[in-house]
Amino acid sequence: MSVAVFIAVAALGAAPATTIADADAEYRAGIAAATDSVQARPHFIRAAETYESDWKVGIRSPATARNMAQCRYLAGDLGGAIRDYRLGLRIFPHDPDLRAGLAFAREQVAYSQVGDVAEAARPRDTHTPLDRLPISFAWLEWAAIALAGCAWIVLARSWIVGRGGLALFGGLLLLTAATAGVLLQWQDRRLRAVWAEPTAVVSASGVELRTGNSDEYPKRLEGRLPAGVEMKVLSERGGWLHVELAGGAVGWVPQGRTTQVQ
Amino acid sequence: MQRNAIFRGGCGKSVAILATLLKYPRQTRFFKKEGRQLGGAQQPEWNAGPARCDRVEMQFIRGWLVVAMILSSPAVGRAEVDIPSIGQPVPFYGAAGKNVRVEANVEPIELGPNDFLTLKLTISRLDNASDVRRPELGELDAFRDFQIDDDANSEPDPPGQRVFRYRLRPRRAAVTAVPGFVFPYFDPTLEQPPDRPDFPFRKARTEPIAIRVRKTERPLQIVPVDVPSFAAVPAVDSAFAIPDWVQWLALAMPPALAIGICVLWQIMNPAGARLARRRRSRAARSALKMLNDLPRRASDDATPVAHVIAAYLAERFDLPGLYITPADLGNRLAELGVDAATAASCEEFMRAVDAARFAPTAIESTAAIIRDAENLVRHLEGEP
Numbered sequence: 001m002s003v004a005v006f007i008a009v010a011a012l013g014a015a016p017a018t019t020i021a022d023a024d025a026e027y028r029a030g031i032a033a034a035t036d037s038v039q040a041r042p043h044f045i046r047a048a049e050t051y052e053s054d055w056k057v058g059i060r061s062p063a064t065a066r067n068m069a070q071c072r073y074l075a076g077d078l079g080g081a082i083r084d085y086r087l088g089l090r091i092f093p094h095d096p097d098l099r100a101g102l103a104f105a106r107e108q109v110a111y112s113q114v115g116d117v118a119e120a121a122r123p124r125d126t127h128t129p130l131d132r133l134p135i136s137f138a139w140l141e142w143a144a145i146a147l148a149g150c151a152w153i154v155l156a157r158s159w160i161v162g163r164g165g166l167a168l169f170g171g172l173l174l175l176t177a178a179t180a181g182v183l184l185q186w187q188d189r190r191l192r193a194v195w196a197e198p199t200a201v202v203s204a205s206g207v208e209l210r211t212g213n214s215d216e217y218p219k220r221l222e223g224r225l226p227a228g229v230e231m232k233v234l235s236e237r238g239g240w241l242h243v244e245l246a247g248g249a250v251g252w253v254p255q256g257r258t259t260q261v262q
Numbered sequence: 263m264q265r266n267a268i269f270r271g272g273c274g275k276s277v278a279i280l281a282t283l284l285k286y287p288r289q290t291r292f293f294k295k296e297g298r299q300l301g302g303a304q305q306p307e308w309n310a311g312p313a314r315c316d317r318v319e320m321q322f323i324r325g326w327l328v329v330a331m332i333l334s335s336p337a338v339g340r341a342e343v344d345i346p347s348i349g350q351p352v353p354f355y356g357a358a359g360k361n362v363r364v365e366a367n368v369e370p371i372e373l374g375p376n377d378f379l380t381l382k383l384t385i386s387r388l389d390n391a392s393d394v395r396r397p398e399l400g401e402l403d404a405f406r407d408f409q410i411d412d413d414a415n416s417e418p419d420p421p422g423q424r425v426f427r428y429r430l431r432p433r434r435a436a437v438t439a440v441p442g443f444v445f446p447y448f449d450p451t452l453e454q455p456p457d458r459p460d461f462p463f464r465k466a467r468t469e470p471i472a473i474r475v476r477k478t479e480r481p482l483q484i485v486p487v488d489v490p491s492f493a494a495v496p497a498v499d500s501a502f503a504i505p506d507w508v509q510w511l512a513l514a515m516p517p518a519l520a521i522g523i524c525v526l527w528q529i530m531n532p533a534g535a536r537l538a539r540r541r542r543s544r545a546a547r548s549a550l551k552m553l554n555d556l557p558r559r560a561s562d563d564a565t566p567v568a569h570v571i572a573a574y575l576a577e578r579f580d581l582p583g584l585y586i587t588p589a590d591l592g593n594r595l596a597e598l599g600v601d602a603a604t605a606a607s608c609e610e611f612m613r614a615v616d617a618a619r620f621a622p623t624a625i626e627s628t629a630a631i632i633r634d635a636e637n638l639v640r641h642l643e644g645e646p
Contacts, residue, residue, distance in 0.1 A: 034487040037484075062499065063496075063499040074489060100492070104490060151516075156521075160524060
């Protein structure tokens with residue numbers, strides 16, 4: 001059985017699939033075989049690798065990032081899935097599907113009920129006031145642009161007809177549009193800064209946060225970090241990462257048991 | 263030194279046990295002392311009674327003596343061994359003897375994943391076989407890979423031996439041996455040096471016994487992948503995905519378009535442009551409106567026309583005040599750098615107004631003066 005699986009994986013590995021279409025085909029093959037995880041996972045792994053290679057060569061879109069992350073999740077790699085969602089959000093910080101996918105993946109992280117790991121490591125909410133609006137960020141941007149366009153038309157009209165009141169109205173419209181644009185840009189930059197932080201994600205469960213870069217140092221937290229915990233990378237030394245958890249706890253984790261968002 | 267069995271004499275031992283059970287420590291101490299002094303072969307002269315025991319106590323002890331004599335009879339006696347408590351290893355099962363041996367037998371040595379095997383520990387060459395307690399294998403780290411049950415089968419132990427049976431079930435298929443068992447015992451023939459109190463405590467050992475646990479040939483369980491609804495199909499980019507440069511273009515287009523429209527309109531409609539330019543001059547707009555509202559009868563006074571034009575000129579050329587007098591107006595305009603033709607036309611108009619205002623008879627109708635005033639304003643605003 002295992003030999004058969006190995007041969008199947010080797011065969012899949014031998015077939016180069018370097019396009020989005022091939023990756024989609026692998027994805028669909030995995031979904032078709034989803035009744036048996038042993039059969040399905042090699043497809044998902046292969047699809048994720050193909051999406052990743054496409055991403056690296058510059059074929060970047062929210063869908064590519066989503067598919068890459070979803071394939072990692074379906075292949076059982078929760079840490080990789082969260083890393084890929086964050087990778088997509090670095091480029092497309094306002095994409096609602098990527099954010100929803102990341103929220104779903106974060107809910108799958110199995111925090112221990114014992115100790116203070118959950119409190120220290122659970123990611124904080126990155127929502128902005130704009131998220132409460134029923135329209136997306138892109139539509140808000142277009143609304144501001146449209147308002148600015150209207151303002152210019154009104155100003156032109158006021159110049160033609162020589163009406164001061166119309167000019168005042170146009171000026172107010174332009175001011176409103178400019179204010180909205182500045183606010184949207186500020187939010188955009190803020191969110192991009194959040195996603196652009198150097199981040200590592202625990203890829204294998206049971207990682208302990210220690211006070212130094214060695215197994216001989218005492219543990220910083222009671223309990224182990226499960227796969228999928230996101231950490232801000234502060235520095236790196238001797239195969240260990242100096243990290244800060246979302247709750248502010250700072251410590252060291254072995255680099256080999258994490259995957260970094262790069 | 264604490265002793266398990268204290269008295270060499272059988273009677274003394276039994277009475278001491280009874281006294282201990284009945285919580286008569288004084289009697290216990292007494293008989294201990296007597297027993298040591300008199301030795302096992304002699305009976306203590308308890309009947310005479312030591313002076314320190316009162317009568318009530320002695321009567322009580324006398325009553326229990328019959329039971330004590332029965333217990334101290336040779337039939338129920340046992341070998342007496344002093345086992346010091348100092349230096350005892352942990353765990354210790356109370357065994358004493360010289361060259362005590364322990365043997366382990368395991369049956370079967372090949373078993374299934376949930377099968378039990380029987381471990382038989384045979385301990386021989388014991389001086390106090392009946393005092394030896396059953397080792398609790400479940401408390402030993404070496405046996406933590408086994409579930410341990412007591413074996414219900416029991417057979418009488420041969421003299422000088424103890425046999426313990428256990429039922430063991432390996433917890434994992436990776437278990438390959440029943441570990442060796444270490445049995446500590448006390449060798450009464452060895453001295454107990456003060457600096458090495460553990461010296462007379464020896465250990466008998468058994469070797470590990472290899473066993474083989476057959477692995478279960480279970481069929482691989484088929485586990486489906488839990489696919490979230492949003493991940494059931496590959497995601498595709500929206501057909502309406504708009505590149506970033508389009509946004510910048512959309513942002514730059516309206517002002518450019520507005521400026522273009524204005525320029526085009528000015529080229530296509532020069533009269534309209536002039537009109538608009540005049541409308542943009544608030545002073546001109548206001549003056550024309552006021553002139554338009556003035557009565558135009560011949561009998562009307564032309565003074566309001568002079569005031570309207572003076573106010574317009576003051577605002578238009580930023581004059582420090584109203585100049586109705588033609589000479590003052592002309593001089594003031596010249597001081598401000600207004601071109602000579604414009605200053606002259608203004609001065610000329612004001613002279614005409616003065617003539618109309620102060621002439622004994624009307625030389626020109628007010629309507630004509632108002633029309634001239636409007637023409638002056640339009641001329642100053644650049645209209646032909």
